[in-house]
Amino acid sequence: MKTIGIIGLGPMGQRYVNAVQSMEEIRIAVADVRSDAVKKIEDFHLKQEVSIYSNHLDMLQNERVDILIIATNGPSHYPLFLDAMKYGVKKVICEKPIAISISQAKDMVNKSKAEGMLLAVNHGRRWSKDYVALRDKLRNEVIGPVESVMFSMGGGQLGCNGTHFIDLVSFLLDQKVVQVCGFLNDENIPNPRGAQFKDPGGYAIFHLSSGTRMFFEMTDDLGIPPLLIINGKYGRIIINELKRSYTIEAREKQDQELSVTRYGTPLKLMEECNLELDIITLSRDLVMSLLRDEIPANPLHAVEALEVVIGIHFSHETGNKMIELPLTDKEYSNKMFSFT
Ligand SMILES: NC(=O)c1ccc[n+]([C@@H]2O[C@H](COP(=O)([O-])OP(=O)(O)OC[C@H]3O[C@@H](n4cnc5c(N)ncnc54)[C@H](O)[C@@H]3O)[C@@H](O)[C@H]2O)c1
Structure with missing residues (x-):
């Protein structure tokens, strides 16, 4: 029996529930800070065992999460990834954009590699x-x-x-x-x-x-x-x-x-x-890959895509200068945005 933890039960978190609801030998744990959002799990009438949390730390403390899905908005991706690492989660799916700064995104890829964690970003195409x-x-x-x-x-x-x-x-x-x-x-x-x-x-x-x-x-x-x-x-x-x-x-x-x-x-x-x-099918395929201990794409591609968007911001703010990627500007690499 494997436990899939989902943090964030907005429309995307609900797609993940939809994606895993027909899987066998699976338990589901969900966490959302909004009580109305976390209640959405009841609409699925799941056959699988479900645990519900209002705080992801309680979920990580109480469950042995095999795959953690971070389906919240951009600014929480990095801190939630760090918490997953702290609690020894070995497989993480993070929604896009991977993070809200280039340094956060690179740190996620480096730390996951160093700790032997499988990290996948849902660029399902x-x-x-x-x-x-x-x-x-x-x-x-x-x-x-x-x-x-x-x-x-x-x-x-x-x-x-x-x-x-x-x-x-x-x-x-x-x-x-x-x-x-x-x-x-x-x-x-x-x-x-x-x-x-x-x-x-x-x-x-x-x-x-x-x-x-x-x-x-x-x-x-x-x-x-x-x-x-x-x-x-x-x-x-x-x-x-x-x-x-x-x-x-x-x-x-x-x-x-x-x-x-x-x-x-x-x-x-x-x-x-x-x-x-179909986002649900692509998300199911992603979860299935991780269950097989595989990631379908290198998370570095997600870092590169984020870097291009941040490059657009940098160019705009510097008089529409042509910006070389990867960015070498330290300050801008550390700059945090609030993308969703
Ligand atoms: N891969 C895709 O095709 C695809 C499609 C849609 C959305 N997304 C991504 O999925 C993510 C979520 O999108 P959404 O539309 O569901 O957003 P949303 O804002 O509607 O829902 C996010 C949910 O996360 C919860 N949340 C936020 N921070 C939290 C925290 N620290 N702990 C617990 N819960 C927390 C919020 O309360 C909310 O219920 C975004 O990053 C978005 O870009 C990806």
Whole structure:
């Protein structure tokens, strides 16, 4: 019998309950500081044994937690991780963004390594079978060498949502962001999760490690869902997550050798593919991996995604300077944000 502890029973914590509720040989312990939130566990009518706590320390003291899931907001991720370490928890799933400063995030990765703890961050697109298949197609140059990426989405919240899509592009292209020039929207824009959080939107230009350029916007003046376009030398991939699909358009074989100046050469619809993306399924897959003593992705990728968002902030605050990543500025690496 394994015990899965979940801290934070907001919408994301509840998704985890949903994800583990059909698993056998599992006990569940939940902790939330809000009594109305922790009561949500009753709505599940679980068959498994459940323990409920209003304080995570009581949970860690009373339970032998095998996997701890940190499903609270960004500012509590690091302190809760440290408590998990103190109580000897050996497997931790942390929600994104991994932390609210680069030094916190790096410390989590270093400490987990040093103590032999498995640490996973839920950037679930990395283990979505459809995104894995798309990454393989890109490796096979289905649209030729990738030269640019365009991403557009509304709703702001670069730390909360931007980290997901920055990480997705790194994953799909096997590249890191190495330079960022960023512009932020109004920092005092109200955050949907409460006034204690600040996580403005913005836009940026990124340069990736193999020379690909990326135009990225996640602004507070748009109310539109994500659209990701990957441009290759002779084709493009258009990813529309809300429609659960992506299309691959490319020049026909005989046209692929034509010069790029023949930009009017038509693209043929090569493939229209399904994109299954269910957070509960991806979260279940993540828990299953940890039960097998595996992590599906290196947590360093989550540090890198956070660093890009913080790079946008740094660029914005320094006159939109092009910032080199990883950041070397000590003060800025220690700077804490209040992303959710
Ligand atoms: N991976 C994904 O696809 C995905 C999707 C949605 C949200 N998230 C992430 O999940 C996290 C939670 O999101 P949410 O929408 O549930 O947020 P939320 O604000 O609605 O809920 C967070 C819950 O955590 C509780 N909490 C906060 N600090 C606590 C503490 N120290 N101890 C115990 N409980 C505490 C709060 O009382 C609240 O009930 C965020 O980091 C968010 O970015 C990830």
